[in-house]
Amino acid sequence: MTAVYMTQSWRACSSLRLGHSLFSNGLLRGLHTTQAAHKAQAGRYRVTRNRSKPLTYEMANQPCQIAHRKSWNSWNTTSLYEGLREPETVVDDIFIRKFMTGTWHNLFVSEVIIKRQHNMIRIAGIVQRKIAARKMYFLIGYCEELLSYWLKCPVKLELQTVPDKKDVVYKYI
Amino acid sequence: DIEDKMLKLGGVTPRLYSQVLRLAASCNIHTTLSTFSELKAEENEEFRTLELRSKKFVRQPARVMKSHNVVPPRYKRQKVDQDWGNVWPAARTFHPASVPLPVRQGYPASGQVTPDKWGNAELMKIPNFLHLTPPVIKRQCEALKKFCTPWPSGIETAAEQEKYFPVMVSKSTYLHSSPTLRDQKARIVTLRVSLKSLDLDDHGRDKLLRLVKNRHDPTTDCLTIVADRCPLSQQNYDYCFYLLTVLYNESMKTEPWEHEKEVADRERYIWEGSPSQAALQAIIDSNEDSTPEEVIEEYKKVVIDLHNEGEDEPTLSRYRDSVMKLVGLA
Numbered sequence: 001m002t003a004v005y006m007t008q009s010w011r012a013c014s015s016l017r018l019g020h021s022l023f024s025n026g027l028l029r030g031l032h033t034t035q036a037a038h039k040a041q042a043g044r045y046r047v048t049r050n051r052s053k054p055l056t057y058e059m060a061n062q063p064c065q066i067a068h069r070k071s072w073n074s075w076n077t078t079s080l081y082e083g084l085r086e087p088e089t090v091v092d093d094i095f096i097r098k099f100m101t102g103t104w105h106n107l108f109v110s111e112v113i114i115k116r117q118h119n120m121i122r123i124a125g126i127v128q129r130k131i132a133a134r135k136m137y138f139l140i141g142y143c144e145e146l147l148s149y150w151l152k153c154p155v156k157l158e159l160q161t162v163p164d165k166k167d168v169v170y171k172y173i
Numbered sequence: 174d175i176e177d178k179m180l181k182l183g184g185v186t187p188r189l190y191s192q193v194l195r196l197a198a199s200c201n202i203h204t205t206l207s208t209f210s211e212l213k214a215e216e217n218e219e220f221r222t223l224e225l226r227s228k229k230f231v232r233q234p235a236r237v238m239k240s241h242n243v244v245p246p247r248y249k250r251q252k253v254d255q256d257w258g259n260v261w262p263a264a265r266t267f268h269p270a271s272v273p274l275p276v277r278q279g280y281p282a283s284g285q286v287t288p289d290k291w292g293n294a295e296l297m298k299i300p301n302f303l304h305l306t307p308p309v310i311k312r313q314c315e316a317l318k319k320f321c322t323p324w325p326s327g328i329e330t331a332a333e334q335e336k337y338f339p340v341m342v343s344k345s346t347y348l349h350s351s352p353t354l355r356d357q358k359a360r361i362v363t364l365r366v367s368l369k370s371l372d373l374d375d376h377g378r379d380k381l382l383r384l385v386k387n388r389h390d391p392t393t394d395c396l397t398i399v400a401d402r403c404p405l406s407q408q409n410y411d412y413c414f415y416l417l418t419v420l421y422n423e424s425m426k427t428e429p430w431e432h433e434k435e436v437a438d439r440e441r442y443i444w445e446g447s448p449s450q451a452a453l454q455a456i457i458d459s460n461e462d463s464t465p466e467e468v469i470e471e472y473k474k475v476v477i478d479l480h481n482e483g484e485d486e487p488t489l490s491r492y493r494d495s496v497m498k499l500v501g502l503a
Contacts, residue, residue: 056294057279057288057293057294057295058294060282061280069279069280070295071295071298071299072298073298075298075300076350076351077349077350077351078349078350078351082358083349084349084351084353084356085349085351085353088351089351109292110292110294110297111294113266113294113297113298115266115300116350116351117264117350118348118350119350119351119352119354122264122265122266124266124297124298125294125297126292126294126297129243130238132239151352152352153352158265158266158268158297160266160268160269160270160292160297162291162292163243167291167292168292168294170279170282170288171282171285
């Protein structure tokens with residue numbers, strides 16, 4: 001009486017029927033499973049009804065477009081064959097990004113781009129012109145000084161400013 | 174009086190006090206009307222204004238962000254014949270206001286053109302070589318020339334270099350984009366020397382080859398010693414030369430136990446004293462007319478080749494031909 005069999009229809013539904021244990025009073029209780037739905041939703045933005053959401057070029061291109069239409073935000077030698085210090089570099093990058101977006105309050109309109117060359121770190125990005133130039137100079141010096149102390153190497157900021165954040169909008173969805 | 178005291182304390186003018194009281198009135202805070210009216214009388218107002226309702230909320234105009242004066246972009250102030258090497262001396266992220274080129278980068282959105290250089294993060298991400306234009310490279314080469322010396326005369330060809338500098342030592346240094354400059358692989362030192370330049374006799378060469386085993390490459394006849402057991406490359410370099418010295422000296426020496434070398438230990442087949450030689454001698458003796466010298470020499474050479482180079486089509490066919498000649502069937 002222990003008939004253990006599994007039927008799998010071609011639709012995305014399969015039911016597992018165990019003869020004995022779940023068979024009581026003439027009723028069958030089954031376990032229904034579906035095939036794994038391999039959905040990707042990373043880095044993708046939902047379309048709005050009235051096409052009001054602005055997207056930058058970075059946001060508009062999905063992660064699958066990296067190396068096709070998009071480039072990397074972090075440039076270093078750690079992922080090359082026998083490259084050293086990969087995990088430390090990743091953690092340093094996370095810290096730099098948090099620090100930059102936090103220090104420049106709502107001013108970054110692009111991702112923080114981190115390039116490592118020799119023992120230098122060059123941080124680039126696009127910033128809005130919401131604050132005076134003098135304040136920007138102070139923030140640049142502040143970031144460079146403190147980051148170089150924390151990361152133990154020369155840090156250079158190479159920012160580009162944009163009058164309005166609408167200037168970096170690529171499309172509306 | 175309390176109000177007089179407040180006024181005397183200073184800093185509280187009658188006007189300010191009346192403003193506070195009016196504010197209190199608008200906020201429905203209880204005040205003594207007597208003082209209010211007294212102050213009003215002081216200010217020479219004829220009628221009291223009866224304010225039943227609080228004042229309408231007047232929306233303040235939104236804070237207008239001051240548009241900061243921006244310097245015009247640099248490319249408009251640059252001369253056409255300026256020295257670009259001074260504008261872009263080192264590697265730098267792309268800056269659209271400094272670069273006078275109308276570059277575009279990116280996949281265009283539907284109905285749009287390729288995004289231009291202003292506010293283009295893609296252009297900033299990629300490495301650019303604006304700091305290495307040909308005139309700049311030329312200038313750098315000119316500056317480096319004074320540190321260069323001409324190639325020494327007498328070692329132009331590879332043969333001369335091999336003759337005067339037979340030993341070649343190589344080591345690598347590694348550069349990573351990190352604050353540390355340590356890489357363990359930099360301690361590895363390789364020494365290459367051709368055995369022709371080491372003056373070894375047969376015995377010495379055989380002994381050396383037995384000692385070094387697979388470090389010798391038979392096709393190029395080169396001995397390669399790799400040292401990485403010490404932490405510093407200088408130590409590994411010294412160790413390499415020490416090994417070379419020891420190998421050479423040991424292979425020149427002959428130990429007493431080396432005479433116990435047997436036929437099976439020999440690295441190659443030696444004709445003299447071999448069974449094949451004895452067999453050939455027997456054949457020659459049994460032969461009535463004397464076999465020519467060259468047939469004997471050919472047979473000897475072919476048998477040596479067969480043993481040393483292994484059995485394959487050419488050696489076997491040569492052996493067959495030689496035997497046929499020897500026996501007289503060819």
